[in-house]
Amino acid sequence: MTFPPLREELRGIQPYGAPQLDVPVQLNVNENPYPPPADCVADIAAAVAEAATTLNRYPDREFTALREALAGYLSGDSTHPVAAEQVWAANGSNEVMLQLLQAFGGPGRCALSFAPTYSMYPEYARDAMTEWVVGRREEDFSLDAAAARELVLAHRPAVVLLPSPNNPTGTALPPEEVSMLCEAAGDGVVVVDEAYGEFRRPGVPSALDLLPRHRNLVVSRTMSKAFALAGARLGYLAAAPEICDAIRVVRLPYHLSAVTQATALAALRHAPALLARVADLRAERDATVDWLRAQGLVVADSDANFALFGTFADRRAVWQGLLDRGVLIRETGPDGWLRVSIGTPAEMNAFKDALVDVMKEQAA
Numbered sequence: 001m002t003f004p005p006l007r008e009e010l011r012g013i014q015p016y017g018a019p020q021l022d023v024p025v026q027l028n029v030n031e032n033p034y035p036p037p038a039d040c041v042a043d044i045a046a047a048v049a050e051a052a053t054t055l056n057r058y059p060d061r062e063f064t065a066l067r068e069a070l071a072g073y074l075s076g077d078s079t080h081p082v083a084a085e086q087v088w089a090a091n092g093s094n095e096v097m098l099q100l101l102q103a104f105g106g107p108g109r110c111a112l113s114f115a116p117t118y119s120m121y122p123e124y125a126r127d128a129m130t131e132w133v134v135g136r137r138e139e140d141f142s143l144d145a146a147a148a149r150e151l152v153l154a155h156r157p158a159v160v161l162l163p164s165p166n167n168p169t170g171t172a173l174p175p176e177e178v179s180m181l182c183e184a185a186g187d188g189v190v191v192v193d194e195a196y197g198e199f200r201r202p203g204v205p206s207a208l209d210l211l212p213r214h215r216n217l218v219v220s221r222t223m224s225k226a227f228a229l230a231g232a233r234l235g236y237l238a239a240a241p242e243i244c245d246a247i248r249v250v251r252l253p254y255h256l257s258a259v260t261q262a263t264a265l266a267a268l269r270h271a272p273a274l275l276a277r278v279a280d281l282r283a284e285r286d287a288t289v290d291w292l293r294a295q296g297l298v299v300a301d302s303d304a305n306f307a308l309f310g311t312f313a314d315r316r317a318v319w320q321g322l323l324d325r326g327v328l329i330r331e332t333g334p335d336g337w338l339r340v341s342i343g344t345p346a347e348m349n350a351f352k353d354a355l356v357d358v359m360k361e362q363a364a
């Protein structure tokens with residue numbers, strides 16, 4: 001053993017995270033570019049001040065009021081009501097999904113997803129000592145339904161992770177495919193990660209609609225993206241009550257601080273105002289996709305607040321060229337592609353100007 005006594009399989013591994021660079025236009029981590037509105041900020045501040053008067057006590061371990069508020073919000077985005085006992089929350093949906101792996105993964109079990117997909121998934125599996133199995137998506141980033149089913153039947157995963165809309169491609173999964181995979185998974189759980197669910201295009205349903213049909217379905221959501229609350233760290237899921245009960249076994253005591261609960265509850269009271277911004281971002285997304293295509297680029301259809309575009313012989317040079325012009329985007333996805341988060345109209349204009357400039361330079 002060497003010092004520090006890091007697990008063998010963690011030696012030499014770099015911690016996950018996009019570069020946090022202080023540049024004028026930051027379009028690299030799919031944040032909401034609009035800060036919470038002033039009345040929401042005031043409400044959060046008052047709620048936190050109230051919570052501060054009892055910070056000598058541990059918070060409500062069951063975060064009952066927050067679960068009720070989240071259930072109410074989800075019921076409005078679903079064809080069927082969602083009950084408070086179907087809701088679980090943690091410090092970001094990353095923690096929610098790690099808890100799922102801690103509860104349902106482990107030695108001798110596997111977790112499965114389809115690449116290109118969210119790069120944190122294999123890390124949860126590794127940290128929960130769970131084997132990682134990865135299938136492929138098609139050229140257009142959709143799933144080959146028959147092949148996906150075969151892979152699930154062959155590996156019998158304890159957890160299937162399906163981001164929809166997918167990161168980094170923006171692709172939403174049809175509900176028939178989610179249902180089919182829930183059936184194929186048997187007693188394994190199927191997690192549909194809807195971190196970007198609120199940005200889906202009209203007519204694209206949420207997997208929440210399927211909850212009454214599949215007891216092994218988990219729909220994960222977050223307040224980090226549509227709710228403009230990435231700094232508060234609040235993620236949550238909807239699933240059968242047995243699944244929420246199982247997670248309780250692995251959660252740390254009082255994992256959701258009183259400050260976090262108060263913040264999230266106050267923000268949820270402003271859901272309509274916060275979600276009004278989502279409509280603006282969706283329109284900006286569609287306009288960005290059209291504009292990129294008009295430049296002769298290939299762009300994946302997006303139901304999220306970002307667009308994956310390409311392809312570039314040297315994507316690193318394009319990424320660097322944009323950065324040199326004060327615009328930070330993300331070098332991610334299959335080779336040759338880049339991902340841009342949707343910002344304000346001013347930020348998107350800066351991105352477009354910089355990209356035109358870089359492409360001109362590259363062509364010369």
Ligand SMILES: *Cc1c(COP(=O)(O)O)cnc(C)c1O
Binds near residue numbers: 030221222
């Ligand atoms: C951003 C993102 C999340 C949300 O993470 P939080 O921990 O809730 O901030 C979850 N899943 C995917 C695929 C994401 O891109």
